[in-house]
Amino acid sequence: MGNCNKCGKDCNEIKINQFDHSFHLGNVSEGCKRCIKGEKLVLFITGKCAQQCYYCPVSEHKFGHDKIFADEWEIEDNEQGWKNLVKEVKLINAKGAGITGGDPLCVLERTCKYIKRMKEQFGKDFHVHLYTPLKLINKEVLVKLNESGLDEIRFHPDLDDDKLWDKLLLAKDFVWDIGIEIPCVPGKEFEIKKLIDFVAEHDIIKFFNLNELERSDTSVEHYSLPNDQFPTIDQISYAIQGSKELAELFVNHVNEKNYDFTIYFCTAKLKDGTQLTNRLKRRAKSLAKLPYNKLTDEGTLIKGVIYLEELKPGFDYKEKLVQLSSEYKGKLLEKLNEQKDLIEKTIKRTNQIFIDEKKFRLLCSLKILEKNVKKIKKINLIPAIVEEMPTEDAMELEIEFL
Numbered sequence: 001m002g003n004c005n006k007c008g009k010d011c012n013e014i015k016i017n018q019f020d021h022s023f024h025l026g027n028v029s030e031g032c033k034r035c036i037k038g039e040k041l042v043l044f045i046t047g048k049c050a051q052q053c054y055y056c057p058v059s060e061h062k063f064g065h066d067k068i069f070a071d072e073w074e075i076e077d078n079e080q081g082w083k084n085l086v087k088e089v090k091l092i093n094a095k096g097a098g099i100t101g102g103d104p105l106c107v108l109e110r111t112c113k114y115i116k117r118m119k120e121q122f123g124k125d126f127h128v129h130l131y132t133p134l135k136l137i138n139k140e141v142l143v144k145l146n147e148s149g150l151d152e153i154r155f156h157p158d159l160d161d162d163k164l165w166d167k168l169l170l171a172k173d174f175v176w177d178i179g180i181e182i183p184c185v186p187g188k189e190f191e192i193k194k195l196i197d198f199v200a201e202h203d204i205i206k207f208f209n210l211n212e213l214e215r216s217d218t219s220v221e222h223y224s225l226p227n228d229q230f231p232t233i234d235q236i237s238y239a240i241q242g243s244k245e246l247a248e249l250f251v252n253h254v255n256e257k258n259y260d261f262t263i264y265f266c267t268a269k270l271k272d273g274t275q276l277t278n279r280l281k282r283r284a285k286s287l288a289k290l291p292y293n294k295l296t297d298e299g300t301l302i303k304g305v306i307y308l309e310e311l312k313p314g315f316d317y318k319e320k321l322v323q324l325s326s327e328y329k330g331k332l333l334e335k336l337n338e339q340k341d342l343i344e345k346t347i348k349r350t351n352q353i354f355i356d357e358k359k360f361r362l363l364c365s366l367k368i369l370e371k372n373v374k375k376i377k378k379i380n381l382i383p384a385i386v387e388e389m390p391t392e393d394a395m396e397l398e399i400e401f402l
């Protein structure tokens with residue numbers, strides 16, 4: 001067993017986090033440590049996957065589609081996309097990246113290119129881990145991943161079919177951290193225990209991660225976690241009943257057998273709460289440096305917004321923005337520039353009004369907005385105080401028209 005995170009000794013004590021109820025025995029992996037703090041960029045490298053897991057949490061908008069996302073930001077596989085990825089890393093002040101999908105090995109060259117470029121750009125301490133099922137694993141693939149600089153590889157073996165499990169042995173020939181990461185599926189006690197004993201017998205891994213099984217909103221064809229068979233723990237949670245209790249059993253099993261690897265149970269609350277909130281808070285903190293953003297304690301942003309009448313948010317606001325033609329966008333930008341000049345002249349201050357080229361609106365500090373409501377309305381513009389998520393799509397949480 002690895003040294004304890006608390007006392008630094010080989011104490012064989014199961015640690016339980018009182019806030020999110022995750023627990024572990026042994027040292028949590030480096031990738032997880034950084035992830036929990038919100039320090040990891042989530043690089044969704046493709047939605048393609050050769051596997052069809054019945055519990056797959058990937059949404060139908062992503063699964064099977066060859067799309068790339070740097071956190072919530074969809075990026076292209078080109079220089080502009082790379083610049084956006086770099087911007088995202090800086091915004092969250094990332095100390096590493098977790099590459100996920102789909103199966104990153106479906107686009108192996110792309111995956112290796114991004115690992116290499118991230119290492120070159122952010123330094124060798126920028127910790128990169130990757131998740132993959134076993135289907136596309138072979139020696140050559142592992143050589144390429146390892147040569148790209150991958151620090152940690154997490155395998156997701158098929159629990160119902162052990163014929164590919166031997167592929168795990170191939171990963172031992174390289175210098176990196178090896179882990180297993182699977183959902184803790186109630187009813188799979190025998191299969192998961194078999195996998196735990198298999199990796200212990202062959203001395204393959206440094207850590208075994210069990211994720212609390214969660215219900216997903218996805219409607220991908222192969223997704224089949226029926227409500228009656230897999231009820232959630234309560235009405236507001238997505239976590240499935242029995243997953244946590246099963247994980248406790250495996251932690252005790254590893255403890256009793258004195259296996260030499262960490263076993264870690266990551267709860268839905270940790271993944272969807274702590275980890276995501278921490279990452280968004282980091283992003284919000286960076287964005288709060290802009291003069292029109294005010295950071296809230298919850299990590300959201302409040303801004304002063306001035307809308308054009310034709311783009312006043314309503315029930316079809318999102319679709320309206322998506323459907324704007326490039327010709328019309330050009331005209332809107334021209335108009336926003338004129339209105340920005342007009343407002344600045346009216347309020348007798350320069351460089352206080354900013355153009356939001358994504359949502360085609362004007363932004364300013366709350367102070368400027370509240371002080372000039374009448375003047376703004378007089379020129380047929382619509383002032384509002386808007387609370388938004390600090391994500392790239394700046395999702396509106398509340399709009400208060402003044």
Ligand code: SF4
Nearest residue numbers: 049051052053056102
């Ligand atoms: S390997 Fe991952 S992405 Fe592919 S089907 Fe399974 S859970 Fe979904």
